[in-house]
Amino acid sequence: MKFYPTERIALFIDGSNLYATARALGFDIDYKSLMKQFAADAQLVRAFYYTALVDDQEYSPIRPLVDWLDYNGYTIVTKPTKEFTDAAGRRKIKGNMDIELAIDVMEMAEHLDHIVLFSGDGDFRRLVEAVQRKGVRVTVISTIKSNPPMIADELRRQADAFVELTSLQEKVARPIQPSTRIDQDGGDLYEDDYPGEE
Numbered sequence: 001m002k003f004y005p006t007e008r009i010a011l012f013i014d015g016s017n018l019y020a021t022a023r024a025l026g027f028d029i030d031y032k033s034l035m036k037q038f039a040a041d042a043q044l045v046r047a048f049y050y051t052a053l054v055d056d057q058e059y060s061p062i063r064p065l066v067d068w069l070d071y072n073g074y075t076i077v078t079k080p081t082k083e084f085t086d087a088a089g090r091r092k093i094k095g096n097m098d099i100e101l102a103i104d105v106m107e108m109a110e111h112l113d114h115i116v117l118f119s120g121d122g123d124f125r126r127l128v129e130a131v132q133r134k135g136v137r138v139t140v141i142s143t144i145k146s147n148p149p150m151i152a153d154e155l156r157r158q159a160d161a162f163v164e165l166t167s168l169q170e171k172v173a174r175p176i177q178p179s180t181r182i183d184q185d186g187g188d189l190y191e192d193d194y195p196g197e198e
Helices: 015-025 031-041 063-071 098-111 122-133 153-158
Strands: 010-013 042-051 074-081 081-084 091-094 114-118 137-142 161-164
Touching: 010 031, 010 098, 010 137, 015 042, 015 137, 031 042, 042 063, 042 098, 074 161, 081 137, 091 114, 098 114, 114 122, 122 137, 122 153, 137 153
Parallel strands: 010 042, 010 114, 042 074, 114 137, 137 161
Antiparallel strands: 081 091
């Protein structure tokens, strides 16, 4: 991962995607260490974290994580999930944050030299291409070491650099906590406790 000390960077974290990726590799992300890692290498302008929240639940398993991030330097972008019934009559909860992330990347691009995208979602390929045309470098962080790989091949090819999440594991990982729950939006996993607490 190559950064320059004077480079203005921002992190754009697709929350459910990063969490599922780290889980597939057998660890949780320590968000305090993650931010320190990037702030040490360049001028970190902003760190965005995107996730959908279930509005009508008394307790959401992701709420403590979102609150902790909000108090510790991350810009949190959320929206309520939508409930629907699929063709088989099963109740599903959906919460896609792709548009919100894409808008923020486009708005921030003119203030940045380098964007770090934590996602493997192939839908972001055109977004990466668009900001590259503005002269912004893009690093994508995900994994090809899970089965199946968590990054779409087209996104990996489009990025200026691809960083395998396992290469950061030593610096940004913490052991998986036993109090993990499954969120109801199709199996995304979220932490029950505060990340990075000492």
